[in-house]
Amino acid sequence: xxxxxxxxxxxxxxxxxxxxxxxxxxxxxxxxxxxxxxxxxxxxxxxxxxxxxxxxxxxxxxxxxxxxxxxxxxxxxxxxxxxxxxxxxxxxxxxxxxxxxxxxxxxxxxxxxxxxxxxxxxxxxxxxxxxxxxxxxxxxxxxxxxxxxxxxxxxxxxxxxxxxxxxxxxxxxxxxxxxxxxxxxxxxxxxxxxxxxxxxxxxxxxxxxxxxxxxxxxxxxxxxxxxxxxxxxxxxxxxxxxxxxxxxxxxxxxxxxxxxxxxxxxxxxxxxxxxxxxxxxxxxxxxxxxxxxxxxxxxxxxxxxxxx
Amino acid sequence: xxxxxxxxxxxxxxxxxxxxxxxxxxxxxxxxxxxxxxxxxxxxxxxxxxxxxxxxxxxxxxxxxxxxxxxxxxxxxxxxxxxxxxxxxxxxxxxxxxxxxxxxxxxxxxxxxxxxxxxxxxxxxxxxxxxxxxxxxxxxxxxxxxxxxxxxxxxxxxxxxxxxxxxxxxxxxxxxxxxxxxxxxxxxxxxxxxxxxxxxxxxxxxxxxxxxxxxxxxxxxxxxxxxxxxxxxxxxxxxxxxxxxxxxxxxxxxxxxxxxxxxxxxxxxxxxxxxxxxxxxxxxxxxxxxxxxxxxxxxxxxxxxxxxxxxxxxxxxxxxxxxxxxxxxxxxxxxxxxxxxxxxxxxxxxxxxxxxxxxxxxxxx
Numbered sequence: 201x202x203x204x205x206x207x208x209x210x211x212x213x214x215x216x217x218x219x220x221x222x223x224x225x226x227x228x229x230x231x232x233x234x235x236x237x238x239x240x241x242x243x244x245x246x247x248x249x250x251x252x253x254x255x256x257x258x259x260x261x262x263x264x265x266x267x268x269x270x271x272x273x274x275x276x277x278x279x280x281x282x283x284x285x286x287x288x289x290x291x292x293x294x295x296x297x298x299x300x301x302x303x304x305x306x307x308x309x310x311x312x313x314x315x316x317x318x319x320x321x322x323x324x325x326x327x328x329x330x331x332x333x334x335x336x337x338x339x340x341x342x343x344x345x346x347x348x349x350x351x352x353x354x355x356x357x358x359x360x361x362x363x364x365x366x367x368x369x370x371x372x373x374x375x376x377x378x379x380x381x382x383x384x385x386x387x388x389x390x391x392x393x394x395x396x397x398x399x400x401x402x403x404x405x406x407x408x409x410x411x412x413x414x415x416x417x418x419x420x421x422x423x424x425x426x427x428x429x430x431x432x433x434x435x436x437x438x439x440x441x442x443x444x445x446x447x448x449x450x451x452x453x454x455x456x457x458x459x460x461x462x463x464x465x466x467x468x469x470x471x472x473x474x475x476x477x478x479x480x481x482x483x484x485x486x487x488x489x490x491x492x493x494x495x496x497x498x499x500x501x502x503x504x505x506x507x508x
Numbered sequence: 509x510x511x512x513x514x515x516x517x518x519x520x521x522x523x524x525x526x527x528x529x530x531x532x533x534x535x536x537x538x539x540x541x542x543x544x545x546x547x548x549x550x551x552x553x554x555x556x557x558x559x560x561x562x563x564x565x566x567x568x569x570x571x572x573x574x575x576x577x578x579x580x581x582x583x584x585x586x587x588x589x590x591x592x593x594x595x596x597x598x599x600x601x602x603x604x605x606x607x608x609x610x611x612x613x614x615x616x617x618x619x620x621x622x623x624x625x626x627x628x629x630x631x632x633x634x635x636x637x638x639x640x641x642x643x644x645x646x647x648x649x650x651x652x653x654x655x656x657x658x659x660x661x662x663x664x665x666x667x668x669x670x671x672x673x674x675x676x677x678x679x680x681x682x683x684x685x686x687x688x689x690x691x692x693x694x695x696x697x698x699x700x701x702x703x704x705x706x707x708x709x710x711x712x713x714x715x716x717x718x719x720x721x722x723x724x725x726x727x728x729x730x731x732x733x734x735x736x737x738x739x740x741x742x743x744x745x746x747x748x749x750x751x752x753x754x755x756x757x758x759x760x761x762x763x764x765x766x767x768x769x770x771x772x773x774x775x776x777x778x779x780x781x782x783x784x785x786x787x788x789x790x791x792x793x794x795x796x797x798x799x800x801x802x803x804x805x806x807x808x809x810x811x812x813x814x815x816x817x818x819x820x821x822x823x824x825x826x827x828x829x830x831x832x833x834x835x836x837x838x839x840x841x842x843x844x845x846x847x848x849x850x851x852x853x854x855x856x857x858x859x860x861x862x863x864x865x866x867x868x869x870x871x872x873x
Contacts, residue, residue: 344854356833
């Protein structure tokens with residue numbers, strides 16, 4: 201690891217920390233801009249009880265003190281109580297939901313990356329042939345489809361019309377459709393990315409040299425071409441995780457998967473502010489960390505990239 | 509001056525003499541004139557780009573498609589006999605509601621309309637039937653397209669103005685100014701945009717509703733306004749980065765130095781010399797920004813944070829009709845707005861790519 205790389209790493213980590221800090225700050229002040237306090241629910245609470253609650257949760261403290269407390273709590277992933285789900289800690293709900301969200305998200309991401317690279321490489325190898333055109337037309341179409349439309353279309357075709365798969369994510373086989381709905385857009389994007397970078401690499405001199413030396417075609421493809429062509433895909437992995445995480449907010453709703461997105465969706469509809477804030481900070485932190493990893497990994501894998 | 513000799517030739521010049529070689533000043537012969545004929549007219553940058561663009565069939569088809577969609581969205585509501593907020597079950601004249609106007613199939617008529625037809629009156633058909641609130645569905649889709657397109661358009665204009673302003677200042681002044689401005693961009697760029705939009709929408713929903721009560725804006729709904737605000741706050745960063753990069757290369761060129769030497773102010777140099785030179789980049793990335801905004805709007809409408817009822821947008825229509833997939837008769841109610849969103853986004857993407865290939869051949873994806 202040279203000095204330049206270390207410098208880049210430090211800069212990038214600092215940026216990530218500042219971003220997360222900013223997200224926490226924004227969410228805190230948003231929560232305080234909203235009129236009313238968390239204890240104004242439909243059920244009227246007696247005034248002394250309310251006062252006691254306000255005192256207990258520190259709502260009577262000055263704003264800066266509340267902010268520091270909130271910041272401290274957020275660092276330890278403590279987001280307080282849910283305002284709508286009685287007696288439940290936001291952190292518990294988040295972790296519970298995240299377990300199932302992470303499962304489909306991870307499979308969808310892996311599917312999108314692997315299939316995307318395979319089809320992208322095939323399209324590049326058969327450049328301007330029939331198969332390339334088919335792959336490009338399909339991937340261009342998928343890039344134009346929002347995830348909730350893809351999800352609802354899949355629901356219509358496979359659950360309502362063909363009745364092949366269950367529409368409920370909790371039944372067996374019910375996670376197949378949400379995974380596909382999440383994976384299609386990133387897959388289409390990865391295909392386009394891999395194809396264009398592969399075409400670029402295949403035109404390079406070192407590929408011609410390898411071929412002229414009589415290296416076996418499959419070795420040229422995998423060792424010389426593909427290895428260099430997939431580096432841009434690494435930079436896309438970060439934004440892709442972000443896309444899958446936010447995309448899952450609606451996809452989980454469509455297929456009734458009891459994940460984080462489902463909780464988030466209902467907390468928006470119920471105006472459950474502590475839940476919204478907690479989920480936002482949690483998701484934002486994951487997204488920022490994923491972006492950081494994919495950026496750093498990219499520079500690490502491809503030494504040709506200029507770090508300045 | 510030397511004269512031609514008897515053979516019609518100039519006398520040979522002494523190789524060391526500074527005297528002009530007069531043979532070079534003879535009128536051109538017919539053969540030489542032929543060489544001077546212009547084989548192709550000189551083309552301007554715009555003409556050259558248009559020529560390349562017109563060759564690109566995919567981009568051309570998308571352009572035509574967009575033109576059709578945009579003109580439908582603008583002109584059809586002007587003469588269409590139903591409006592997007594007119595409930596057809598409400599017959600008027602203090603009569604009871606006509607329940608048969610709910611969920612009409614395409615080209616069906618409600619009982620009261622049938623009675624009017626029998627009486628010899630002309631009733632405009634419901635091309636896509638009516639929905640469960642007895643709104644004419646066709647006009648809602650057309651109006652929703654209008655809303656979605658205008659969100660895309662105005663959001664892109666906001667991004668364009670802020671991005672160009674910020675990017676050109678940062679790029680032109682360079683040094684410390686650039687460093688600070690670009691760090692700010694870096695931070696905003698790494699904020700997860702969709703989450704921030706949801707957060708803003710939730711907050712503004714709570715906060716803006718009483719403020720805009722009774723104004724034109726309340727018809728639009730707080731969701732729409734927060735989309736614009738968020739675009740103004742967050743989405744300009746990639747545009748700013750792009751413009752900065754362009755300005756950084758262009759400002760090294762001699763004509764900028766000349767302008768500086770002649771005493772032009774920075775504002776004038778940016779306006780008259782730098783921006784016109786990156787106009788193609790600006791136009792192309794604005795075109796590619798529109799589908800992005802439409803995507804975001806439909807996503808928010810789906811979450812219930814978009815336009816306010818009864819105003820439709822394509823996203824809110826698709827969201828309202830999502831349960832229709834379980835009734836084979838009504839599936840089209842979901843498919844139509846979904847298809848329109850996809851067509852708009854697809855054709856704008858392809859058009860943007862086509863424009864980039866035609867007018868900015870250097871910058872390929």
